[in-house]
Amino acid sequence: MPHFYKAPVISILARPAFAEPAHLPVHWLGESTDGERLAEFAGRLCYMSQKNPANRGTREYLENIKKQGHGSVLEHANYSLLIEGVSRSLTHELVRHRAGFAYSQLSQRYVDESQAAFVVPPAILGDDALLAQWTAQMETAQATYIALVEKLMERYGWVADKVHRRKMAREAARGVLPNSTETKIVVTANARAWRTMLELRSSEGAEFEIRRMAVATLRLLQTEAPGFFSDFETYVAEDRAEAARIGYHKV
Ligand SMILES: Cc1cc2nc3c(=O)[nH]c(=O)nc-3n(C[C@H](O)[C@H](O)[C@H](O)COP(=O)(O)OP(=O)(O)OC[C@H]3O[C@@H](n4cnc5c(N)ncnc54)[C@H](O)[C@@H]3O)c2cc1C
Numbered sequence: 295m296p297h298f299y300k301a302p303v304i305s306i307l308a309r310p311a312f313a314e315p316a317h318l319p320v321h322w323l324g325e326s327t328d329g330e331r332l333a334e335f336a337g338r339l340c341y342m343s344q345k346n347p348a349n350r351g352t353r354e355y356l357e358n359i360k361k362q363g364h365g366s367v368l369e370h371a372n373y374s375l376l377i378e379g380v381s382r383s384l385t386h387e388l389v390r391h392r393a394g395f396a397y398s399q400l401s402q403r404y405v406d407e408s409q410a411a412f413v414v415p416p417a418i419l420g421d422d423a424l425l426a427q428w429t430a431q432m433e434t435a436q437a438t439y440i441a442l443v444e445k446l447m448e449r450y451g452w453v454a455d456k457v458h459r460r461k462m463a464r465e466a467a468r469g470v471l472p473n474s475t476e477t478k479i480v481v482t483a484n485a486r487a488w489r490t491m492l493e494l495r496s497s498e499g500a501e502f503e504i505r506r507m508a509v510a511t512l513r514l515l516q517t518e519a520p521g522f523f524s525d526f527e528t529y530v531a532e533d534r535a536e537a538a539r540i541g542y543h544k545v
Pocket of ligand 1 (some may be wrong): 353390391393394490494495496499500
């Protein structure tokens with residue numbers, strides 16, 4: 295029986311470590327994290343305003359940067375996340391976000407998917423009949439995958455390199471795995487790029503699963519660095535799923 299995910303699992307892998315240069319100290323005010331201070335430092339360098347003449351706290355300063363649309367300042371702070379428990383169809387949409395993003399995703403050519411998990415589409419959750427129909431299809435697909443890998447390994451028995459032979463078998467057999475197959479992906483992006491992706495994918499127009507992932511990512515990043523993400527507001531939309539809207543939209 296495969297494992298069935300009902301929600302994404304998101305872990306933070308990396309965040310900025312800011313090292314302030316001794317010859318250009320900033321008059322910091324208020325609470326902040328390294329990533330937020332890095333962006334403030336970069337913003338203040340533009341006008342050499344390290345003395346902080348307006349007496350702004352870091353998060354207040356970043357609020358003004360977002361309001362002014364001075365987005366390049368936000369590009370200095372990168373956050374890396376490990377995203378698991380999401381479907382291949384979700385990551386197919388996610389990797390369309392290019393500017394400021396880096397991705398590394400589990401390879402179905404190299405990794406044995408005979409134990410793969412699956413992600414229940416949110417619209418199916420809570421309906422037993424739909425869930426049973428969907429589950430049966432996942433199990434059949436996985437059984438076919440296992441049988442195909444076995445037969446392909448036999449068919450290409452003359453290939454001496456076993457790693458290469460396995461890759462040949464898996465890359466062909468994966469064709470029967472559904473879009474709901476679980477995958478894992480490491481995503482790194484700067485704060486500006488995260489904002490753009492989160493705005494698009496947490497909105498009501500986005501597909502349910504990526505929207506759920508975007509709302510969960512938003513909550514994580516809001517805790518991590520409120521100065522970059524506090525203008526997003528989450529709410530329950532008319533379709534009864536969570537969504538979010540951005541405060542300072544940047545075109
Ligand atoms: C609700 C929804 C439905 C969608 N449906 C479909 C669909 O049916 N089919 C489909 O193919 N896609 C679809 N997409 C994907 C969409 O077309 C974009 O590929 C995706 O949202 C990434 O947006 P982007 O290119 O702005 O992002 P990024 O690649 O992150 O780029 C961010 C911004 O950087 C600039 N930029 C990036 N690359 C370039 C470039 N090469 N040249 C000039 N400027 C650049 C642009 O200003 C861009 O907006 C959908 C997206 C959403 C949110």
